[in-house]
Amino acid sequence: MFESLAPLDPFLDDLNDPSAELEREPDPEPLDDEAKRMVLEDLHDLDEFQSLLEPRGVRGICMECAGCEEMHYYEWEIMRSNLLNMLAHHQAHVHEPPFNPKPEEFVSWDYANGYADAVIELSSDE
Known part of the structure; x- marks a missing residue:
């Protein structure tokens, strides 16, 4: 599956x-x-x-890259692909970043986790 997502090797x-x-x-x-x-x-x-979060317009997760100290934006499927690749190949899959992302459409992992915890807590109070 992941091989089909990788760019073609021009020297294959x-x-x-x-x-x-x-x-x-x-x-x-x-x-x-x-x-x-x-x-x-x-x-x-x-x-x-x-x-x-997707029904609320959030397109994915953002995180600061330790290597370049810039924010990276991962749409849901790209993040999922990276995690699945970690399981299969022990490293994150190389990917193209979204073109011209809108930062307001992405949230940090910590924000998403806090949001999910709050929703779960509110629904358990009902």
Whole structure:
């Protein structure tokens, strides 16, 4: 599934592939049981966040990148794809960011989590 989402390799089956000379990074270590449990929990939370927030116009999750210190915006399906790829291949899937995202249409994971907790608490009070 994830291979179909990846960009095409322009040098696929090319004997003169210039990347053949590059030093390859080692494959990522498999996730341990605790890390797998956390990713599965995140997938469950993401489903809940989407069901609560998408009808209110929220398109996904935003988070600050530690590497470039810029905000990154992930639509629901891209975030889900990244989490599923973590389970299958032990690393996040490479993706294209949304073109010209509207920051007001995205919320942080912490905001989404707090929103879901509040909805659950309100519905349990009824």
